[in-house]
Amino acid sequence: MNKDLKASAPTDSEIVLGILNNSEIVLKKLYTTYFPMILQLIINNNGDEDDAKDIYQEAIIVLYNKIKGGDFELNSKLKTYIYSVCRRLWLKRLSQMNRYGGDIRDFEEHLPVEEEIDSHSDRDIQFEKMESALQLLGEPCKTIMEDFYIKNRSMQEICERFGYTNADNAKTQKYKCLQRLKKLFFQQK
Amino acid sequence: MSDNQLTEFIERYLDGSMTAEERVQFELLRKNDAAVESKVTEHVKFIGLLKQYGERLELERRLNAIHDEIDVHALKEEVIIHPVWIVRMWRNHHSKISVAASVLIFAVLSVLIVTGKLSNERSKYEELSQKINSLKTEVGHIGAGGHPSLVKPKIVKTPPANFRGTGFALTSNGYLVTDYHVIKNADSVYVQNAAGESFHAKVIYTEPQYDLAILQINDPTFKNLGPVPYNLKKAESDLGENVYTWGYPGDNVVFSAGSLSSAAGYSNDTTEYQVSLPVNPGNSGGPLLDEKGNVIGIITARQTQMTGASFAKKSAYLLKTIQNIPTDSLSKTLNLNNKNTLAGLSRKQQLKKLKNYVFMVKVYNQ
Numbered sequence: 001m002n003k004d005l006k007a008s009a010p011t012d013s014e015i016v017l018g019i020l021n022n023s024e025i026v027l028k029k030l031y032t033t034y035f036p037m038i039l040q041l042i043i044n045n046n047g048d049e050d051d052a053k054d055i056y057q058e059a060i061i062v063l064y065n066k067i068k069g070g071d072f073e074l075n076s077k078l079k080t081y082i083y084s085v086c087r088r089l090w091l092k093r094l095s096q097m098n099r100y101g102g103d104i105r106d107f108e109e110h111l112p113v114e115e116e117i118d119s120h121s122d123r124d125i126q127f128e129k130m131e132s133a134l135q136l137l138g139e140p141c142k143t144i145m146e147d148f149y150i151k152n153r154s155m156q157e158i159c160e161r162f163g164y165t166n167a168d169n170a171k172t173q174k175y176k177c178l179q180r181l182k183k184l185f186f187q188q189k
Numbered sequence: 190m191s192d193n194q195l196t197e198f199i200e201r202y203l204d205g206s207m208t209a210e211e212r213v214q215f216e217l218l219r220k221n222d223a224a225v226e227s228k229v230t231e232h233v234k235f236i237g238l239l240k241q242y243g244e245r246l247e248l249e250r251r252l253n254a255i256h257d258e259i260d261v262h263a264l265k266e267e268v269i270i271h272p273v274w275i276v277r278m279w280r281n282h283h284s285k286i287s288v289a290a291s292v293l294i295f296a297v298l299s300v301l302i303v304t305g306k307l308s309n310e311r312s313k314y315e316e317l318s319q320k321i322n323s324l325k326t327e328v329g330h331i332g333a334g335g336h337p338s339l340v341k342p343k344i345v346k347t348p349p350a351n352f353r354g355t356g357f358a359l360t361s362n363g364y365l366v367t368d369y370h371v372i373k374n375a376d377s378v379y380v381q382n383a384a385g386e387s388f389h390a391k392v393i394y395t396e397p398q399y400d401l402a403i404l405q406i407n408d409p410t411f412k413n414l415g416p417v418p419y420n421l422k423k424a425e426s427d428l429g430e431n432v433y434t435w436g437y438p439g440d441n442v443v444f445s446a447g448s449l450s451s452a453a454g455y456s457n458d459t460t461e462y463q464v465s466l467p468v469n470p471g472n473s474g475g476p477l478l479d480e481k482g483n484v485i486g487i488i489t490a491r492q493t494q495m496t497g498a499s500f501a502k503k504s505a506y507l508l509k510t511i512q513n514i515p516t517d518s519l520s521k522t523l524n525l526n527n528k529n530t531l532a533g534l535s536r537k538q539q540l541k542k543l544k545n546y547v548f549m550v551k552v553y554n555q
Contacts, residue, residue, distance in 0.1 A: 024251070031255045039261070040268035049261045057252045064248060105270075123241075130242045149236055150243030175193040182235060 012078045019067045031060060034079060037108065038086045044105050046094065055093065059085040062120045076111055084110040088117050133184040141177035148174060195225065199232050352552035355436035355475035355488070356380060356404060359421075359511070361414045362521045363406035365390065366507060367474030367550045368489055369397045372404070380406060380548040383442055387551070393518045396510040399460060399502055400489050403514060404550070405521075417526040418542045419476070421504045422483040428452060432464055434488055434501075435540065436475030437549035443472075444540060447499075454500040455490065461500045462486050468499045474550060477501040482531025482539050 010018070010029045018026025035056055042052035059082050066072045087110050134142050140162055147153040147161070155167055155174070164170040201207050202215050219226050279286065354371030358364070365380060372378055372392050381387045388408035395402045426432075426449055433446040447466030454461025464477065468491050477486035486501030511523065531539045 027251065028255045031252060032259060035256075035259060036264050036268055039264055040270075043265060043268060044270050049265055053256055053261075057249065057256070060252060061245070061248060126238055127242050127245055130238060145239070146243065149239045150246075171197070172193065175196050178196065179192060182231075185235070 015078060016067055016072065019064060027064075030078075034082050037079070037083060040107055041083070041086060042090055044107075045090065047090065051090075051093070055086050055089050058089055058120075062116060065120070065123075066116070080109060080111060081113070083108040084113045085117065088113050092117070129185055129188045133181055133188065136184050137177065137181050141173075141180065144174055144177050145181060195228060196232065199229055202229075203233070351554050353437065353471050354473040354550045354552070355471065356548045356550040357435075357474075357476045357484075358414055358417055358546040358548070359403070359525060360521075360523055361416055363388075363390075363411055363414070364521075364523050365404040365406065365548060365550075366487065366510075367402050367404060368487065368502075369395050369400045369402045370489075371474050371550055372402050372552055373397075374554050375552040376554045378404060378553075379551045380404065381551060382548055383544045386410075390550075394510070394514040396506075396513065399506045399510055401487065401502060401507060401510045403510065414545060416528075416530070417546055418530045418539075419478060419482050419484050419546075420526050420529045421508055422479070422485045423505060423508060425452065425503065425505065426462070426479060426485045430485075431480050432466065432477055432485065433536070434466060434468065434472065434475045434477050435543055435547050436468070436472040436488065437547075438469035438471035442544070442547060442549075443469075445472075449485075450498075458500075460506050461489065461502055464499050464501055466499050472499075476543075476547065478531075478539075478543075480536075482529050482534070 010026060010033065015026055015030050019030075035052075038056040038059070039049065039052045042055060043049065047055075062085055063072075063078070063082060087104070087106070091104065134145065137145070144158060144162070147158050148155070155170055158164075158174075159167055159170045162170070164173070198207075198215055202212065207215065219229060352371065352375070354367055356365040356367035356371075359366055372395075375392065378390045378392060379387045380390045388406045388411045390404040390406045390408070393403050393405050428449055428451065430449045431446065432449050433444060435442060435444055437443070445467050447464055449462055450465045451463035453459050454463050462477070462485070464486075466477075468475075468488055472488045473490070475488045476484045477488055479485050483504075484507075485504050487504075487507060488499060488501050491499040508525075511525065514523070531542060534542070
């Protein structure tokens with residue numbers, strides 16, 4: 001691993017605090033510090049750099065949500081935690097692709113993290129449903145939904161953007177869109 | 190109240206833009222109407238998920254932006270574990286190595302073919318002792334008539350042999366000859382005559398170089414055989430002579446006839462004859478007789494890819510072997526018969542006389 005990166009590696013508590021405070025710098029440091037470790041794991045176990053990116057980002061998201069969720073306790077090193085999550089995710093991916101030969105070349109020590117990955121993948125399934133529901137919803141509903149509920153734009157802004165003549169029309173339109181979105185979301189299996 | 194109105198109420202309730210009066214009313218509605226209450230929870234959950242989804246997209250975008258700044262290619266070079274030099278060499282040069290190997294194999298094969306080293310003969314020599322894989326089963330006789338308890342079953346038990354060949358008597362007092370490869374590695378040896386009687390026999394001398402072994406029947410139930418009707422021919426026989434053998438490839442004695450086709454055996458082995466005679470595993474050690482009833486050889490092997498090409502050790506080497514037996518390993522005299530009583534008889538009559546002097550050799554080992 002790169003020595004410079006190691007030297008500037010932030011401490012674990014710095015990272016936790018940084019993520020809680022939405023610090024872009026800390027997120028970047030976290031990301032760049034441990035990526036080489038995961039790249040090494042994936043590349044030497046039948047994967048390529050794109051697999052490494054996918055798996056690593058998934059693990060960072062798991063960690064990020066865990067910290068944001070407030071239930072993160074530092075009872076192991078972050079490094080070990082990230083490695084274990086990636087290892088678990090990669091084993092899962094390998095067996096899905098039938099490429100798992102029953103043996104993985106390890107570079108770090110690791111912990112059992114099955115539960116966290118299970119709850120993470122449950123949430124992923126919800127997000128996938130949401131994504132396809134939004135796709136099916138079509139324009140302009142999709143943008144209205146995103147603008148209002150995700151980006152927290154005001155109805156006034158939305159009115160101007162879509163050229164609605166009065167706010168009531170826009171509101172009615174928004175509720176109709178929400179109705180349809182819910183319907184699409186819950187229809188999916 | 191329409192769905193849209195209800196949703197609007199819920200949203201206003203949630204973002205706190207209701208007047209105090211409206212709020213009280215709405216809370217009352219929630220309490221009293223379960224449908225409204227469930228609408229509220231569902232709405233909260235759904236909007237929460239939508240927002241989380243948005244946050245996830247945003248986080249992914251941020252991570253991607255960070256990722257794009259990393260020089261993945263350089264890192265990859267750094268962390269990849271390079272395989273050992275031999276694997277690397279194979280990966281880089283396998284096409285060249287394959288071509289070189291093919292050329293080499295081709296060259297070796299052509300040299301072998303041109304020099305005749307690859308002719309069929311060498312690998313197709315098969316010794317003729319028979320391996321018996323299937324165990325003979327016990328045969329039980331249970332008396333009929335409904336009184337099984339009174340009638341003791343009579344059990345005829347034939348012990349299973351691991352290996353089988355043929356042997357023939359040299360003298361009337363129980364000296365036999367067979368092939369060395371038949372009794373090689375034997376723990377115990379039994380011989381069985383045409384009547385099905387088995388006798389225990391002892392290997393008293395072996396001559397592996399000629400593939401010959403001398404056995405002696407040392408069973409108390411053995412009775413003198415009577416004068417041996419054939420003699421061993423000392424001189425070499427001529428090509429084209431009609432010959433036959435008599436042996437135990439199966440459970441019954443089998444006769445096969447042919448002619449002497451060469452004075453040298455497999456790979457020009459001058460201690461053997463080549464005979465055109467169908468033999469099978471189990472014939473090993475059987476006598477090869479000429480028309481007059483002289484023993485001119487002992488069946489040893491056959492060539493697998495030529496039907497009817499078999500080999501027999503010349504009788505002269507049997508005589509030599511007999512001479513080589515140390516006198517102290519002979520408990521009885523070994524006087525060879527010089528008188529041939531088969532000469533002049535028809536083949537059928539010869540065989541009748543021979544019958545008692547040719548044995549099945551059964552070999553047991555672990």
